[in-house]
Amino acid sequence: MIRPYTTFAVIALSLLSRAPACGADDAEDARLNGAFDVYLKESFRREPMSATRLGDHAYDDRLDDVSPEARRANLEFLRETLERLGRDVHPDQLSPAGKVDHDVFRRNLEASIWLRETFDPFRDDPRVYGDYVAESVYLPLTQSTLPREVNKRNVLKRMQEVPRILETARRTIGRPPRVKVETAVRQAEGAVSFYKAELFQLVGDKPGEGELTEPAAKIVEALTKYIAFLKDEVLPRRGEEWRIGREKFVKKLDYELDAGLSADEVLAEAEREATRVESEMGVFARHLWSEYFPGVAVPPDDEAGRREMIRRVLGRIGDDHGTAETLVADAKGTVRAIQEFIRAKNILGLPDPDQLRIIEMPEFMRGNSVAYLNPAPPLDARGSSEYAISPPPSEWSRERAESFLHEYNRAMLQILTIHEAYPGHYVQLEYSNRCPSKIRRVLSSGTFAEGWAVYTEQMMLDQGFGGGSVPLRLQQLKFYLRAVVNAILDNKMHCGGMTDAEARELLVGRAFQTDGEAEGKIIRSKQSSCQLSTYFVGRTAFSRLRRAVQREQGDRFDLGRYHEAVLSEGTIPVKHLPQLVRARLAETGQGAR
Known part of the structure; x- marks a missing residue:
């Protein structure tokens, strides 16, 4: 975030x-x-x-x-x-x-x-x-x-x-x-x-x-x-x-998203997408089953069996993690390979000079998320940006800390760095800070920012990052499912009467999160409203626009130029993106046929 x-x-x-x-x-x-x-x-x-x-x-x-x-x-x-x-x-x-x-x-x-x-x-x-x-x-x-x-x-x-x-x-x-x-x-x-x-x-x-x-x-x-x-x-x-209640939630969500979608439409679309993503995760988990559990029969091919299979495979992936003391260093270790891939594959131009610092999250900022990107301020754009990560607190029990590290394993840290830094939040907000419009630089859209960051996770793997690693892809899908389920949790916690037990079942049972991660997300959902919906709604807007423009341009589609066109308009409400991106591509010779 x-x-x-x-x-x-x-x-x-x-x-x-x-x-x-x-x-x-x-x-x-x-x-x-x-x-x-x-x-x-x-x-x-x-x-x-x-x-x-x-x-x-x-x-x-x-x-x-x-x-x-x-x-x-x-x-x-x-x-x-x-x-x-x-x-x-x-x-x-x-x-x-x-x-x-x-x-x-x-x-x-x-x-x-x-x-x-x-x-x-x-x-x-x-x-x-x-x-x-x-x-x-x-x-x-x-x-x-x-x-x-x-x-x-x-x-x-x-x-x-x-x-x-x-x-x-x-x-x-x-x-x-x-x-x-x-x-x-x-x-x-x-x-x-x-x-x-x-x-x-x-x-x-x-x-x-x-x-x-x-x-x-x-x-x-x-x-x-x-x-x-x-x-x-x-x-x-x-x-x-x-809980803020349905009436306030509907109104606040409209202002927060500014995407032309109602609260009911967001919830229905998120429910459908969660089912689709879970099915896709099942395909990748099945490919990994025999590697992680040789000689063990695959669980039954039904909903309960598929979820058991996915959960057990993810558990094995999560076993490869660092320690509380090495978490920040482990995140730093993901950066070079990601940057080199972006340059080699022409994903988009990276900021030069690079002004990002990766730090341990200050204690007075903890309690709302595991990681955040604090960008260089738009009116002092040569200032530094901070990608902050919060290790498990020292007062946590050994079991709770282990659950946390299991969630933020080595594969997950790669996806997290893509989201928060390259080419996610950090890169996007550096582009935004160079937009000539002061209005757009200052009054930024959270739905755009979070949507872009989530979009880049799958995009990077689709372009070949990770060399086709199936465990990394499964971890990416899990991270995306978290974004989808965020929207469901957001609505049901504030519009309905979802209990902590029901929320935990949604997060652990359906989204395959660890108990520690689920506990943190429940606390976060109680402390905020509507922001958790921005990830899914924003990512959906970016994915749909990409599909539409790519089909319009056919063989002339250039991914790097497309990304730069998207980011050069500032961090704007996603409802404006189709018109502005098409106009910019036309001016650079990449319009529709």
Whole structure:
């Protein structure tokens, strides 16, 4: 997954030189872009964390006012911006590219307003405060391209604001669900570790020395009291209802996907696809059975027998794994072969220079996923990107840690690196950061990003990565089945009354996940809604477009140029892709016959 921006390394020049700009310079387009610039400037003044995440460092020395009064004022600002956009910009006078930008801007405003009117994470989700407590300091020190001393001065001032954030949290948090409180506690404990050690490593000081020592100690003291507050006061009064309900889910999913599909259509298509993928997995598992279980009869050829066969074969594949200590190094070890394959097979042009760092996930960011890609911010695109992986926590039992490592075995790590890095999230977002349209760079679509990453997993193996390894293909199908089942889980957990036991049966019994992975996914589904559907819906959109364009072009289809055309339009809602990709291919001499 990618670390999302709030509602709110360079691609080879040859790629950009043959691509037209994403926007036009006519008067109405200029008016739209001017309106967006005004909006961004005021948004960043009101919410400095948004500015930092997006790479504008003018406000890196301050933090948001997260009081209820300030948040109400920010909501009113969004409403006023939407009203002015409708009054001052005329969509019928925009260029084709400008019409897309206008739709992206308008829909983002509408979604932001609805989300803030409908949900209050500052009251109902204490995890939100963790962004201001630790990420606010971590990002300038790891991604900003400003001089090191400037970043250090900025975070010093920002650190002085952290106790204020925690005090606001104590006054604001209501009765959040237990699952969110428990994650917030773990992340806050990770933040304590950050301020005791990692912070000093990032700035080049020894722990306990330098000008950051005193403010860091004050934050640790404030965090210690905050953790006690969460444990002693919030947990006893916590709520248990984490489901958002069908009405809200349907509306939120429409904004999240922006793909022209209803919640019922997504669920029905995911159910059909899960059945198809399971059948395909059965074919590959049958090929491997005699190798892994010589002399043992293949299980009966029915649904139960097929699932037993797949599960046992996957179990043998999972036996080949590293340790908690080597997990990050093992992921790094997958990179060179993947990069060389992409270049040799002309999959697409890779970023040059490469700005990706593969790291162990900071403790204060753990609790939502096993891995993420934190991209270089679009307004400071020469900053670094981070592919972060979370090893099993040291407090886990040996059995639970072994289950985790069994899931993230050596074959799975190759698929995970394709998804998160090459040619998945990292490469795609580097392309996106070079799109001339600021609107598209800043207001990115999670459905596009996740869909592209899932699409690349099968595409790479189809082009020959892994040399036709059947175990690797079976692992890829398992990873894809996870994306499909994510959409089913997302809907049934929030629209229906799916229990933990039913969710576990879906994940373990139907999607062949280990118990540890299933437990983590159930927790994640309770802490979020609709994001889990983006993987399947986005991948489906990419696969359908690829099939259509390839059939239209026949022998003239060039996979590398097609991929570059897809990525050069920015991280846009997938509903716009068919029109824009065909237009770009036509301009580069690859249009339909």
